[in-house]
Amino acid sequence: MKDKQVLLTGATGGLGVGVTPIVLAQGAFVTIPYRKPEDVENLKQIIPPSDLNRVKFVSADLKSESSVKNIVDSMVKVDVLIHLVGGFSMGKTDEYSFEDWKNDFDLNLNTTFLTCKYCLIKMLQNNYGRIVTIGSRGAVEPVGGLAAYCASKAGVVALTKAIADETKGTNITANSVLPSVIDTEANRKAMGTEDSDKWVKPKSLAEAICFLADETAQDIRGAAIPVYGNI
Template identity: 35%
Template structure:
């Protein structure tokens, strides 16, 4: 039976790969994004653009639309987020609030609002995108790593909160993802060691599968090129 899957940040490089993987498996996919429209269409997907996931009303409206069109919500993949590199001395304090909002508050907001429907699923799944950089933050990574560390703690706490239900909560922790933006920002790097979006999508697909029904509260590093 086809599941109802939501991918936030679904218009971006990683989100699009994740959404495509679920669609290929025969699931009903909805992509929700802050951007107004997707650059590339995904056949059969429900695309909802222009959504600020820190806005409860806007997020609830998007969830209601998905539930109405797809008959509920079974899987939520929280890809939406952002990145900044700046030192504390030379950077902006506003970046700390912005990273918190983009990476943690977005995930917390949509997850809380989706929980009633996820708990109605026979096998609800929540998969968050953490970061390897949040395990040990390097210079300039403070604001980003702090927000992603929050995603890790959200994952662990929510997994315990939902222990008596059919919903699992896990996170994948990628190293550097091979995207055009990252290549442009780090032109002298060894791209061959970077993680491919499809490799991350494969891990997420596993965590959302019945085979991973006993896995919850896990923070899974994804660090090989793939």
């Protein structure tokens, strides 16, 4: 990804803090949307100073179409989209509110649609692009109590495969990775550390993402790669 222009979303999150330094180590120019200035300060602490001059932080809410359009318009071009933004909440279907259901789709699927749409417009102008989206194991192996999350992540995978089909014949690819449980600070707090050695490490996901985002991965289209660790 040397000298490539990358839009990296969700960089301030649990997975993002593992992925960001690895993407930067490849020599990319990285645009990072954020919502809270304190998250930017925390992220800066883990980025080597020599890489910081290749990072641009832009305040953006990716649920908003105008916000996504503005951030993509602010980039000279988009070679790579790595869309980490997403999240889950739990609840059985009969107890789940429609508001929460819509929020899950907004966060997981609609942000993916908006970022892919506006990045694709730029990628098609240059006939070059690598799109990597984040699904979840639950997208292909749904479980009870996480219906909205699983359904919205299944949508992310379907959208990514559809884009891969639409971009056949170009040098644009779209693929997903499917994490199981990621070894993040939030998961350690929520579930303890007893099983954490079995969880997938952010670094492993970063390596899979960088592989798909690389120029040489031009023939990999519409893959949904399980990255499950040992669970």
